[in-house]
Amino acid sequence: MAPWEDFDATFSFKRDFAYDPKILVQISSNRRALENTLFVDRLLKVLGIDAAARVYPPKSNQALRNLFAQIVSSTSPNHHKQALIYYILRDCRSTGDGDASLQFARRCYLPEKYRLIIEGLWYLDRLEFRRALEYLTEPSLIPTFPDEILYVLSTLPKQDDTLATAYYLTVSPPLAFQPKALNAYFAVLCRTRITESFYFTRKQNDALHRELLEQLIVFVHMSKVGEARANRAMDLINLPFNEEEEKWFEECLLRGKAKHLQGAKDTVMMRRVATGQLENLSDLEALGGRKIEGLNWDDLKKNLRPTSSLGTLGGR
Template structure:
């Protein structure tokens, strides 16, 4: 049986030593981008190997040997977890010019495919290659470990209002989120991407959180650059089938709550009155066009109606 606790058979020749100064600088930059911790840091801490975080990335072969020793000789983690962490290190070494070590190790050590897929997905997250990371982390064989952290990073790293990656992860994996911060970040992404879906998502939560999410939806829709898309999303919001509680929250939010400060608050309330068939607007030619234009411009254009 292959003895993975022996350094030389695992790592072989490392001349020149692959973990150079440039790689260490890259790791420092990635840690800052990834909320202060790499995903391998998170794995090490979850496995009670927090001291190993201080060694990664290893500055020399002696440090790499120490890191390997801490992983392979720990009494508190399973063999598969040890093998997975060593596999992660070998992915680094492959990327730094020693091709083939990771896959050869996985084959010799018999690492199950799902462990390889998961660790490679986390490795791509640490490389900030989020698209390739999701190709692995959405694999059907995986459970949704570190889902809160993955979603948090993907939402915060989304550019120009494009939440394709975090929503693809959420819709594919359907994780049960453990923290309110991750939940609210996901909801922000939903609210800025699909108003009806965000509305239904808010309804899937208990009263206090449901109201909070509903109010966040109103703000996410209306506190946006004024353009045709914002006006269309405001129309979607005002046309939703609110229940009595939601009707009250909507009015309160726009009349006396956080959304009152927005220039489109009164226009949006008018839009809701029209959508619900307020008799004072029946037959008034062009009302929708005028209100939509008010929302688009943020002018409060029909505030005296």
């Protein structure tokens, strides 16, 4: 048995260590905030330890010893087991006897990339998201649970969209097997940049391309009436659709998901004017001087981009 595999050696700073009741409550609360799955739960599952909520956080010293034994007996590579022990020791920094986690990392030569990942995941589990990104966006790291991390950052209660955007641009998570992560991040894009959201849809396969474009259209029309909605509507109307996207756009607004939303038909009409698709404009005279979804029609006609630019940018 290597020294790091011995509980009493690893916890020599306090062999009878047990989690403070307040910490137990806080960890359980954080688990609920993260939709009942902490990132340490995922780490435990990788090691073949199921029912993570039953074993972490350990409720007593004996429970801690049992969890330690499960980790050590796992068939996973040593660095994986050591990384998880490092995570648990990270919980012990309040013991006042130095930094047990760093001492452990040095003794067992835990690779720095593992330590950085665990630091980031530990801060995520403590809901300290900005601090977590200081570690998780380190360029040398191989992304771990990238889709899951992006989902968490995209669904923060206070909607700090800068965190999700920073993580996505730095890590470029695949979003291949996590539809909810993709949809959550796309919602972030919709809230922040309509044009960028549009180009993001073009990176997807045809079915998802259309689904996300419709999601963008619905988002704009469900936005609260005001200046932000008016700006989003203008951006939407001026997007450089190709022929297929143009059909999806009108289908969504006239017969699809957005047909019952306020201003749907007006948006189609404004788009047609912007792209020169109406030969007879007599039907539009009634719109003069009237506000549509926070937009003044006369102002709109002045600000619409030239038809030629929309046409030339329409290629996919």
